[in-house]
Amino acid sequence: MRVFPYRTLAGEIALRVTAVKQDHKRLDTSVLSGDERVVALHQVERDDWTCSRVDVAATLPVKELAEGPWQDVTVVAVLTEKATNVRATTVLQRETSDSAQWTGRIRVWRKAHRNQAELSAIVVATVDDVPGRIIGESEANWVIDLTARVPVRRRELHVDEVDFGDGPHEWLRSFRDAPWLVETSGDLPTVHINTGFEGISELLNSGGTPLERAARDMVAAQIATDVWTAVFHSAVSDLELDAEGNPQWPGGWRDAVLRGMLSDVLPGMSAADALSEIHARRQESSGWNELQPRINYAATRRARVARNLGTAIRVIDTSQKASKA
Secondary structure, eight states, X not given: OOOOSSOOOOSOOEEEEEEEEETTEEOOGGGEETTTTEEETTTTSOSOOOXXXXXXXXXXXXXXXXXXXXEXXXXXXXXXXXXXXXXXXXXXXXXXXXXXXXXXXXXXXXXXXXXXXXXXXXXXXXXXTXXXXXXXXXXXXXXXXXXXXXXXXXXXOEEEEEOTTTSSOGGGGGGTTOSEEEEOSSSSOEEEEETTSTTHHHHHTOOOSHHHHHHHHXXXXXXXXXXXXXXXXXXXHTOEEOTTSOEEOOOHXXXXXXXXXXXXXXXXXXXXXXXXXXXXXXXXXXXXXXXXHHHHXXXXXXXXXXXXXXXXXXXXXXXXXXXXX
């Protein structure tokens, strides 16, 4: 969990993609979607491009930034892809000395990526005479999809809001006291949200004050942790074997789950070796229990529990200071 022993930004850091250029061709704005926060780089239906240049803009809480104890503030755009372990960065430039917006361009090299990369923004500064400290990160990050023709987020989860006690699914009635439940038996994982649990739907769909948003994001992160844990166990339990008894990548969402999480569950191993190791441990039970903390860590990391908890702590701290002022 990332808890910073110094003051950080509580305000939102917004990130936008404003334009995309592939090799020497400027792509139409239809390749990007602000609502979905996706850039589709396969729009021209060719895979032999060399480099795409993505123009980005980050907006910071300028009033808070001016009043805080920070020096040498720098905003960095970061592009990462877990499948290839690639990380690229570029420093954004502030438009004017008092502007809330930092802009720049980050390059996406085709040979360095396989599928989807995440684009985020990180704010660093000198705090308490220590340079390079992280004081803020974007939360609503973008996806750079190298295989998509349409800028839409891939549907990897179905959300079903239903009353467990009085809804159409009889099997859920025995879980009427649960606020949510994760099901992994279908073509897509499903998280059932119990509308009969007082306040849960209202909380998850709320905007409101920073404190209300922090509470919403913490609950959403807990749900996401349960989802990642459930889908990982489901993916491991459904592995098929080849003629020699070696586990095969399952395909579909289970494939994506395993490829994304195994690097945290079994760090230092290649993907193929990690798949064989996780299968062996589960089948033989030897070392399987010892892996549960690693599985929980991988799930909480993908659910961004640390980030949401850190935001909640900062918001509560700011709210308490404001109430005392």
